[in-house]
Amino acid sequence: MTTANTTGTATLTDGVRAEATIDLAALRGNLAALRERTGASALMAVVKADAYGHGAVRCAREAVAAGVNWLGTATPEEALALRAAGIGPEQARVLCWLWTPGGPWQQVLRAGIDVSVSALWALAELVRAVRETGVPGRVHLKADTGLGRNGCQPRDWPELVAAALRAQAEGLIEVVGLWSHFAAADEPGHPSIQAQLDGFAAALGYAEQAGVRPEVRHLANSPATLLLPQSHYDLCRTGLAMYGLSPVPEVGAPADFGLRPVMSLTARLALVKTVPGGHGVSYGHHYVTPGETTLGLVPVGYADGIPRHASGSGPVQVAGKWRTIAGRVAMDQFVVDLGGDTPEVGEPVLLFGPGGNGEPTAEDWGRACGTLSYEIVTRIGARVPRRYVGGSGA
Incomplete structure (x- = not known):
């Protein structure tokens, strides 16, 4: 079984921490x-x-x-x-x-x-x-x-x-x-x-x-x-x-060449909590909350292939809203500032997808990290299971 967030853009197999969906x-x-x-x-x-x-x-x-x-x-x-x-x-x-x-x-x-x-x-x-x-x-x-x-x-x-x-x-x-x-x-x-x-x-x-x-x-x-x-x-x-990514993003997006991104990467909120203003977030406290807010814990990190260079810049979609990674990406997890919103624990977090529903894309992640979309999709590790959809039966 799969679950979807309130916008219908993120799906995730029940019970899994994170998943890469491959649209065959x-x-x-x-x-x-x-x-x-x-x-x-x-x-x-x-x-x-x-x-x-x-x-x-x-x-x-x-x-x-x-x-x-x-x-x-x-x-x-x-x-x-x-x-x-x-x-x-x-x-x-x-x-x-x-x-x-x-x-x-x-x-x-x-x-x-x-x-x-x-x-x-x-x-x-x-x-x-x-x-x-x-x-x-x-x-x-x-x-x-x-x-x-x-x-x-x-x-x-x-x-x-x-x-x-x-x-x-x-x-x-x-x-x-x-x-x-x-x-x-x-x-x-x-x-x-x-x-x-x-x-x-x-x-x-x-x-x-x-x-x-x-x-x-x-x-x-x-x-x-x-x-x-x-x-x-x-x-x-x-x-x-x-794989549906543009090798020449300055010339055209995937859709301009008749292409559609094949991989979507989704995780599940592991914790949502309220913290006061002035609270440090993740290693080194490179992010400090500007006021009372809610934080969401996303249970993927650089051991799963999430670039550490995404610290403070990587985009995700939670409950239909874009958020940015708050503080450093750790080995197994990162945090997003939810700005007072209180989605349910277990809510899907869409890191990137085709982009047709307003979600971030691998190209967005590449820009945020100062790298290429090639690196973003290639580095997603074996610890993240792949779920295949739309297969021909081959």
């Missing part, structure tokens, strides 16, 4: 809206970091049921978890791109997972695992076109391409992808955007002239999917946007 119907709607933008290009549902806090397996299953046949993860362990959950190669290709020496190459090969290679050391470890397992590898060569993180620098690209083609000629691997990643696609007009488009075109041109015939070429992330159609190539990798 909204997720499917977002994927449909994104596919309209990608046209002939395929869509990759990026489910790294436990699907940005939304639950990787559930979100991956919904994406596959909606017709998405590429899934993206950062680590090989994330990719293996999808396969262990029953999402097989016949349902979706899975790409993992963040490797360190000694990684689980053999397990990934046996699971039919695509791997990204940015350097000769990784190619050598992969080839060794192929020889040991007898399972050829599916490889995406990543070019560093200006982000300066993972990816092969232009001066080293010819050597990596040549080594990959030699391994392919031996039947050890197949180069199925060529890719890169933007540094500032979320900043329209940034000079790095055109520089990276040009750099990627050059990397593609060299590799294809050398003999690479990739299945997919991919560059676009969520902001590029929304704003840079010339970057779409064969595949668009959408992370934040599929």
Whole structure:
């Protein structure tokens, strides 16, 4: 069972302290809206970091049921978890791109997972695992076109391409992808955007002239999917946007792109009490009540993923009214000044949601904390149970 507050905007399963509600119907709607933008290009549902806090397996299953046949993860362990959950190669290709020496190459090969290679050391470890397992590898060569993180620098690209083609000629691997990643696609007009488009075109041109015939070429992330159609190539990798958050809030809110936030976070008032004026609140007494008032205790804190930077600024909705965190966020709890109102103990407190009923959003929390909505949803911890609604039955 669930309970709702007086405005009908917050729901919470009976008896739970806090809960993240994941609207799978909204997720499917977002994927449909994104596919309209990608046209002939395929869509990759990026489910790294436990699907940005939304639950990787559930979100991956919904994406596959909606017709998405590429899934993206950062680590090989994330990719293996999808396969262990029953999402097989016949349902979706899975790409993992963040490797360190000694990684689980053999397990990934046996699971039919695509791997990204940015350097000769990784190619050598992969080839060794192929020889040991007898399972050829599916490889995406990543070019560093200006982000300066993972990816092969232009001066080293010819050597990596040549080594990959030699391994392919031996039947050890197949180069199925060529890719890169933007540094500032979320900043329209940034000079790095055109520089990276040009750099990627050059990397593609060299590799294809050398003999690479990739299945997919991919560059676009969520902001590029929304704003840079010339970057779409064969595949668009959408992370934040599929969860209904705008990767370019300065350009448009989620609704402007046909998106709806998927996660709502709700807790339950654990205590309501009257205190006199001049009363300190939470550690360090950074908030002191200006007069007699009521305080509400919300039983979530930074151990649940509530940013400590939200101290004194994080917005919540209680009984239809916006409140602000009073004083410091503690490990397990924070306090709001209710201004004399006396909601019932157990009243739902909506920390963030889609925003359609006047509640705060993850973007509001990002602004309050001086960070991004990405961080707000991704950091919600395992101590907060997820409740899934609107599922397709996948």
